[in-house]
Amino acid sequence: MEQQQLPVDIETDIKKLPVGYRFNPPERDLILNYLINKILNRPLPSNAIKDIHFYDFDPDQLPIGKFSSYCKPNLAYFFTQVVQGRRTTKSGGHWKESGSDEQVWSKDDKIVGFKKSFVFYTGEEKSNWIMHEYRVNPGLILADESNKPLKSKVTSLKSSYSMN
Template sequence: MSMVEEFYDEEEELVGFRFNPSEEELILDYLLPKLGFYQPKTIYLLEDKDEIYAKVPWRLKHTENGIFEPNEWFYFVKKTNRKVKGWKATGGLKDVLSKKNGKVIGKKRNRSFYVEGERSGWTMTEYSSIGNQNQLLCHLKGP
């Protein structure tokens, strides 16, 4: 094997890799293991970000890790019962279905962040499991 072939074999796994899981994968491979239902299969761990509802999204300290698309992050968040100023639901709570058997495996809710009554361009999708709606996996996107 030449040096060039060795180099490409070692680097091949990460070249062009982006974190782009389906809704089903977010729940089954990330949220449920976080809740302790089983061991995670993946090595990429998402951050806990409990202040996501306490600050405007552009003032959060976002970790740039190179696997997320630009202006896009995924966080584990504890659900708060208070109304979040600025974040408004853009639809009702929707089911997330298993592609394998069509059963409901979780729920999702889309939100947009508003400033003085106008959309800011920031969106968030909150994912929850059926058994625990207090721990969320949030997909946050900036403009």
């Protein structure tokens, strides 16, 4: 099977973090400072999260190692469109839900979003790959009938890593 290539040059497109710093924001900050800003076309605090068609790739094709200079080892963050139903890759593997939605809370005790965990399977064989999907609480963004274009842009944030 032909291997897919990522459409971004991750190594050269990352703003450098100071020595000793890692990109490791709390979940609430991922939602409040990255995901909401992405949905609303606002500037992001950093370009550490890349846009990809996440389900075009099996997890071993994702360039997680290229994130090692500024993320925790074996960890990477990606923006992608929300997928309804089965989350299948082009090669036929799939991400299977593992548990139920967890609420993500702000410092002032408001639900800012949701986190769902998935495990990657090739056929019926479970892998060591885990993905966390973050979604914004729709109540934080006005999404009434007059805002249909915004509804169609809803994006999710993926945090993928290997449990090697």
